[in-house]
Amino acid sequence: MNKFIKGIIDSFIELIYPKRCVCCDGILSKIEKEVGICKDCSKSIKIVGRNYCMKCGAPLLKCGDEYCATCRDNSHIYNQAKAVFQYTGEMKNAMYRFKYSNRRCYGKVFARHILKVHGDWIKAQQFEAIIPVPMHDRKRKKRGYNQAEVLAKELSTLTNIPVNDRIVRREMETQAMKQLNRQKRKKNLLNAFILAENDVQFRKVLIIDDIYTTGSTLDEVAKVLKTGGITEVYGVCVCIGQAQ
Numbered sequence: 001m002n003k004f005i006k007g008i009i010d011s012f013i014e015l016i017y018p019k020r021c022v023c024c025d026g027i028l029s030k031i032e033k034e035v036g037i038c039k040d041c042s043k044s045i046k047i048v049g050r051n052y053c054m055k056c057g058a059p060l061l062k063c064g065d066e067y068c069a070t071c072r073d074n075s076h077i078y079n080q081a082k083a084v085f086q087y088t089g090e091m092k093n094a095m096y097r098f099k100y101s102n103r104r105c106y107g108k109v110f111a112r113h114i115l116k117v118h119g120d121w122i123k124a125q126q127f128e129a130i131i132p133v134p135m136h137d138r139k140r141k142k143r144g145y146n147q148a149e150v151l152a153k154e155l156s157t158l159t160n161i162p163v164n165d166r167i168v169r170r171e172m173e174t175q176a177m178k179q180l181n182r183q184k185r186k187k188n189l190l191n192a193f194i195l196a197e198n199d200v201q202f203r204k205v206l207i208i209d210d211i212y213t214t215g216s217t218l219d220e221v222a223k224v225l226k227t228g229g230i231t232e233v234y235g236v237c238v239c240i241g242q243a244q
């Protein structure tokens with residue numbers, strides 16, 4: 001089926017049917033609607049939990065460790081990143097539909113979960129802006145939306161921190177990263193983003209994205225923002241790869 005038509009049908013389904021679980025697409029009960037995830041999926045999905053890497057936010061295998069193995073060996077340009085869910089099981093399907101099947105309404109659910117888990121931290125940091133990881137214009141037109149922007153707007157509504165989607169732009173269309181390893185991801189993203197404003201007023205910002213894989217994307221965006229004079233750049237993602 002044509003992607004565009006499928007998009008319209010999906011939006012229509014969202015309107016006429018009761019809200020569905022972001023993970024299994026099953027219809028939600030009244031109580032479940034509050035969380036956007038059904039009871040069964042709530043049991044099966046994996047959250048990051050309290051024991052996570054102080055740099056990238058990945059869940060740690062061993063209690064008491066401060067950093068994951070990757071962050072012990074590799075430095076990052078961003079200051080710190082956090083996530084809510086582990087990118088595994090049904091959450092992978094949720095992310096796929098959020099990105100490719102026009103389920104923009106998932107943004108509300110994910111933003112609420114980010115707020116629930118990291119709301120105190122976000123408030124304490126006093127971020128001046130939420131910056132969605134930009135998508136190339138051509139890709140955005142084709143897909144109709146940028147899921148990171150959807151997330152940014154929803155989190156902004158909940159926190160009153162303004163969204164800034166002008167400051168950094170994606171200049172190059174990059175190769176799909178799914179199959180690339182850490183080194184190749186880095187290379188693939190090199191100079192993909194540019195600073196689009198000369199007069200940057202912010203000191204501390206929060207980048208938002210859907211999935212954290214190796215951190216290359218956050219690092220590249222953080223690099224551009226820091227070049228523009230922003231001193232502290234943090235990140236928050238809905239999902240992160242499994243423990244390292």
Ligand SMILES: [Zn+2]
Nearest residue numbers: 021024038041
């Ligand atoms: Zn479900």
Ligand SMILES: [Zn+2]
Nearest residue numbers: 053056068071
């Ligand atoms: Zn880490």
